[in-house]
Amino acid sequence: xxxxxxxxxxxxxxxxxxxxxxxxxxxxxxxxxxxxxxxxxxxxxxxxxxxxxxxxxxxxxxxxxxxxxxxxxxxxxxxxxxxxxxxxxxxxxxxxxxxxxxxxxxxxxxxxxxxxxxxxxxxxxxxxxxxxxxxxxxxxxxxxxxxxxxxxxxxxxxxxxxxxxxxxxxxxxxxxxxxxxxxxxxxxxxxxxxxxxxxxxxxxxxxxxxxxxxxxxxxxxxxxxxxxxxxxxxxxxxxxxxxxxxxxxxxxxxxxxxxxxxxxxxxxxxxxxxxxxxxxxxxxxxxxxxxxxxxxxxxxxxxxxxxxxxxxxxxxxxxxxxxxxxxxxxxxxxxxxxxxxxxxxxxxxxxxxxxxxxxxxxxxxxxxxxxxxxxxxxxxxxxxxxxxxxxxxxxxxxxxxxxxxxxxxxx
Amino acid sequence: xxxxxxxxxxxxxxxxxxxxxxxxxxxxxxxxxxxxxxxxxxxxxxxxxxxxxxxxxxxxxxxxxxxxxxxxxxxxxx
Numbered sequence: 001x002x003x004x005x006x007x008x009x010x011x012x013x014x015x016x017x018x019x020x021x022x023x024x025x026x027x028x029x030x031x032x033x034x035x036x037x038x039x040x041x042x043x044x045x046x047x048x049x050x051x052x053x054x055x056x057x058x059x060x061x062x063x064x065x066x067x068x069x070x071x072x073x074x075x076x077x078x079x080x081x082x083x084x085x086x087x088x089x090x091x092x093x094x095x096x097x098x099x100x101x102x103x104x105x106x107x108x109x110x111x112x113x114x115x116x117x118x119x120x121x122x123x124x125x126x127x128x129x130x131x132x133x134x135x136x137x138x139x140x141x142x143x144x145x146x147x148x149x150x151x152x153x154x155x156x157x158x159x160x161x162x163x164x165x166x167x168x169x170x171x172x173x174x175x176x177x178x179x180x181x182x183x184x185x186x187x188x189x190x191x192x193x194x195x196x197x198x199x200x201x202x203x204x205x206x207x208x209x210x211x212x213x214x215x216x217x218x219x220x221x222x223x224x225x226x227x228x229x230x231x232x233x234x235x236x237x238x239x240x241x242x243x244x245x246x247x248x249x250x251x252x253x254x255x256x257x258x259x260x261x262x263x264x265x266x267x268x269x270x271x272x273x274x275x276x277x278x279x280x281x282x283x284x285x286x287x288x289x290x291x292x293x294x295x296x297x298x299x300x301x302x303x304x305x306x307x308x309x310x311x312x313x314x315x316x317x318x319x320x321x322x323x324x325x326x327x328x329x330x331x332x333x334x335x336x337x338x339x340x341x342x343x344x345x346x347x348x349x350x351x352x353x354x355x356x357x358x359x360x361x362x363x364x365x366x367x368x369x370x371x372x373x374x375x376x377x378x379x380x381x382x383x384x385x386x387x388x389x390x391x392x393x394x395x396x397x398x399x400x401x402x403x404x405x406x407x408x409x410x411x
Numbered sequence: 412x413x414x415x416x417x418x419x420x421x422x423x424x425x426x427x428x429x430x431x432x433x434x435x436x437x438x439x440x441x442x443x444x445x446x447x448x449x450x451x452x453x454x455x456x457x458x459x460x461x462x463x464x465x466x467x468x469x470x471x472x473x474x475x476x477x478x479x480x481x482x483x484x485x486x487x488x489x
Contacts, residue, residue: 152469204470207438209445221465346441 028396293329324362
């Protein structure tokens with residue numbers, strides 16, 4: 001991201017071109033970028049070395065000897081994980097270890113998200129893998145079996161094929177998360193591969209504020225719950241990716257479910273760290289790399305959640321920018337009309353006394369107001385954003401720009 | 412006042428304004444969110460002289476007037 005006198009550059013459209021978007025600014029805007037600390041991408045050799053020298057487990061070849069049913073859980077397009085690259089490296093290692101391709105099943109750990117079609121699977125996993133391996137989408141209502149473990153007062157059901165495998169691998173990215181501290185690791189099992197009721201439980205807890213601070217694993221009882229459940233089920237190998245500002249692999253930690261994930265989270269905390277901002281006139285929160293759909297755009301408040309309301313002054317302006325290349329998106333819990341946890345859009349308390357404006361060119365105004373409160377402003381064109389900010393701040397304004405706000409933290 | 416009345420009084424007038432019954436989900440009715448939840452815990456601890464532990468902070472204990480009332484009754488009886 002750069003901020004010059006002639007405009008702002010934002011990373012844009014994850015999984016749909018991953019390009020830079022140039023945006024104009026108004027007269028009297030003093031633009032100040034707040035980038036994440038960031039890191040350079042690993043070389044291919046470094047990625048391979050991370051698998052060959054795992055954290056807290058034996059090497060993969062030793063672990064998979066004599067295993068006949070191997071499942072690999074991966075995340076979907078709402079997450080930035082460059083899964084194809086990692087899966088190719090992993091499959092090479094499994095091949096060296098003598099595992100035949102027909103012993104492997106890839107399961108997309110969807111939670112209640114909508115299943116990936118072939119075109120989306122090609123984006124996420126690559127054509128060769130999709131065409132030559134068995135790849136299935138998790139369904140939170142079918143093909144489930146008791147996991148023999150409770151969450152709250154109910155028994156967790158998990159994907160049956162995942163449970164029946166004799167070797168279980170997870171591949172996920174480790175980015176700040178609203179209630180799990182960081183994504184990835186055990187969270188891919190619950191809620192990722194579990195039944196609807198268990199997923200509802202976790203989301204209700206979050207909506208009630210029964211959560212920990214994003215960007216920290218310490219004293220995080222949700223993370224501890226997820227790890228307890230995943231340990232009970234048995235995870236044999238966990239691949240944790242930390243992506244940089246360009247969605248490249250900047251950190252890769254393979255091995256034990258908890259030990260390798262903790263190392264990844266520590267690295268993630270360093271590279272997503274962002275200078276503290278306070279009392280801005282205008283803050284622009286860009287949702288990249290979680291900008292694929294409107295239902296995920298609320299992730300753009302991640303940085304603000306770690307700083308608090310003081311970030312933007314009273315009567316200041318908050319702008320959310322998200323490409324929404326996949327449109328409104330689908331989330332079984334929050335889908336307008338049918339979602340179990342869908343509620344009529346309401347104002348968010350942490351945004352009170354601020355102008356709130358969404359630049360979401362991938363969705364219509366009608367779609368936008370199915371999700372967000374009528375008092376928030378919708379903009380299909382950037383010119384509308386500039387006009388409104390100029391009108392609300394006629395004497396000029398200090399504009400803080402957070403190019404990766406969905407993963408940036410100040411902790 | 413009964414326990415339920417004391418609990419309802421914390422949420423009024425929102426319950427009455429929204430026609431929320433004792434067994435309705437407070438979450439789905441938009442009555443409870445993260446900030447309200449923090450206030451609720453403080454209110455319950457003070458009003459009912461109980462100590463609510465972290466591992467009791469689960470949705471099934473707080474998602475309706477009935478659930479809260481049952482939770483408090485069981486806490487008091489323990």
